[in-house]
Amino acid sequence: MRRIVFTSLFAASILTSWAQSILENVNTKPLLFESFLNGTVLMKSGSVESAPLNYNTDNQNIVFIQDAKYLVLDDLDKVDTIYLQQKKFIPVNNKMYQLVGENGPVTLLVSYTNRNHPLMTTTDHNGSSKQSMSQVSNTVTEVYATKLYKGNYSVEILRHYWFKKNDKLYKVTPKRQFVSSFTSKARNAIEKYIASENINFNYEPDLVKLVAYCNKEIN
Incomplete structure (x- = not known):
């Protein structure tokens, strides 16, 4: 999986601003949320990574912004849970699903x-x-x-x-x-x-x- 670790809230804030300008050249039609939101990725290894995230309704994947690029979260078999906008998402069959209630x-x-x-x-x-x-x-x-x-x-x-x-x-x-x-x-x-x-x-x-x-x- 591409690294999406940010060491401070300042860095996350800067990337959120970048995300909005980057989206001017990106098809935002399928995105679930109006803007990229600070989210957290819990890996099965126990590590936690954070980045501005969104959900692509065209293919049920999580997308993110890093290094001024619009990217898709891969290696879903290593992901445990994604926390985004008070919602929890888990990978099933290489797609992301919102978890409603408890697992x-x-x-x-x-x-x-x-x-x-x-x-x-x-x-x-x-x-x-x-x-x-x-x-x-x-x-x-x-x-x-x-x-x-x-x-x-x-x-x-x-x-x-x-x-x-x-x-x-x-x-x-x-x-x-x-x-x-x-x-x-x-x-x-x-x-x-x-x-x-x-x-x-x-x-x-x-x-x-x-x-x-x-x-x-x-x-």
């Missing part, structure tokens, strides 16, 4: 992708036209956020939920695939819990509850 036998993960939409042009009562864009950020819809890009179209950042069990990923929906990965006895208990708690598979807090139940009751 246990069953883990809830989120990946991010993007899609483009041309802006809608509307006319107000004065006859002037303008382009409209909505801003969304919640735990119910698949849309994490919508942002304006270069003035002529909007970019939706989409959130995708996954269960990780025994180092294998399962899409949250359809739920049958994940539930069927348990033994028959455990499967029956999980299905009863889903029904009794009226678990909504499109609602993050419900998914967190389900994962907690699986880790506590099903071993």
Whole structure:
């Protein structure tokens, strides 16, 4: 992995400023965060490295700025956890996923992708036209956020939920695939819990509850 160690907050601050100027020549459309943010990389060796980081929703990788260059974090097999904007990311199958809740036998993960939409042009009562864009950020819809890009179209950042069990990923929906990965006895208990708690598979807090139940009751 390319070294991304910074020995002081001053150095990190300088690099954050550089990042903004460097981004003038970089396609920022797929970036999850509006700017590069000071983040921390915990290596499996126990070492800790820091740098201005961002998440690329085109390929689900972490990108960073170093030596006035826009770079991609590699050697993910050596990375344990990345801490960024009060979020935790872990590598799975050479991609980065946000860890929601605690990392246990069953883990809830989120990946991010993007899609483009041309802006809608509307006319107000004065006859002037303008382009409209909505801003969304919640735990119910698949849309994490919508942002304006270069003035002529909007970019939706989409959130995708996954269960990780025994180092294998399962899409949250359809739920049958994940539930069927348990033994028959455990499967029956999980299905009863889903029904009794009226678990909504499109609602993050419900998914967190389900994962907690699986880790506590099903071993």
